Amino acid sequence: MKTLGNLIINGVGSVNGGTFNKVEINGKGTVNSDIECEKFYCNGTGTVHGNVKTEKGKISGAAKIHGAVKADSLNVNGSASISEAVLSRKLEVAGSSSIGGSVKSDEMVVDGKAKIAGDCEAEVFRAEGAFKIDGLLNAETIDIKLFGESKAKEIGGRKIKVAQHRESLFKLIKSLFPLKLEAELIEGDDIELEGTTALVVRGKNVKIGKNCEIGLVEYSGEYECSPDSEVKESRLI
Numbered sequence: 001m002k003t004l005g006n007l008i009i010n011g012v013g014s015v016n017g018g019t020f021n022k023v024e025i026n027g028k029g030t031v032n033s034d035i036e037c038e039k040f041y042c043n044g045t046g047t048v049h050g051n052v053k054t055e056k057g058k059i060s061g062a063a064k065i066h067g068a069v070k071a072d073s074l075n076v077n078g079s080a081s082i083s084e085a086v087l088s089r090k091l092e093v094a095g096s097s098s099i100g101g102s103v104k105s106d107e108m109v110v111d112g113k114a115k116i117a118g119d120c121e122a123e124v125f126r127a128e129g130a131f132k133i134d135g136l137l138n139a140e141t142i143d144i145k146l147f148g149e150s151k152a153k154e155i156g157g158r159k160i161k162v163a164q165h166r167e168s169l170f171k172l173i174k175s176l177f178p179l180k181l182e183a184e185l186i187e188g189d190d191i192e193l194e195g196t197t198a199l200v201v202r203g204k205n206v207k208i209g210k211n212c213e214i215g216l217v218e219y220s221g222e223y224e225c226s227p228d229s230e231v232k233e234s235r236l237i
Contacts, residue, residue: 151182160188164195
């Protein structure tokens with residue numbers, strides 16, 4: 001990568017983009033075109049009017065990116081608003097993130113709050129925060145520990161597990177926030193659900209745990225259902 005050195009904004013500044021070794025915004029900075037860099041750090045309030053391509057991205061402050069992001073790794077500890085798609089080998093959201101397009105990642109971890117307007121495709125999707133995906137959540141492995149209200153239009157994967165926190169903590173959290181997962185369709189090979197509302201659950205082996213409301217369960221292997229849950233219809237296919 002041919003670079004132009006480092007672009008570092010301390011205080012207030014507005015600059016054009018380009019190709020850099022490191023881009024670091026520590027104050028209030030605006031970049032007026034595309035950025036390509038090895039490291040992108042936003043520790044203050046940053047606005048990028050363009051796309052960001054980086055090997056390592058970390059947003060600890062507040063960033064608004066009016067474009068797409070392509071990163072080997074992207075870590076959001078603060079807040080990030082990205083208007084288009086995100087492509088990243090590893091995407092971690094510990095703060096809050098709003099993504100206007102789709103997400104494609106080998107591994108996505110949500111420990112904070114994530115909102116995705118399109119689809120989310122990953123090899124591994126882990127969540128211990130809250131998320132809203134307007135499209136399809138598709139991953140080989142989906143591991144969700146409910147810690148807020150989460151929603152996806154459809155969920156598909158080989159292994160899908162949704163668990164509630166232990167009972168004492170669950171009661172405390174439930175008194176403060178809605179604590180559930182909602183989806184129209186959940187489809188996979190091995191499915192274990194707690195605290196889930198869905199119209200249809202379809203899989204090979206399906207285990208419906210506590211606090212679920214399911215319209216129809218279709219299964220081809222083993223099926224279990226907790227007496228604490230409501231399943232209107234179950235069908236061996």
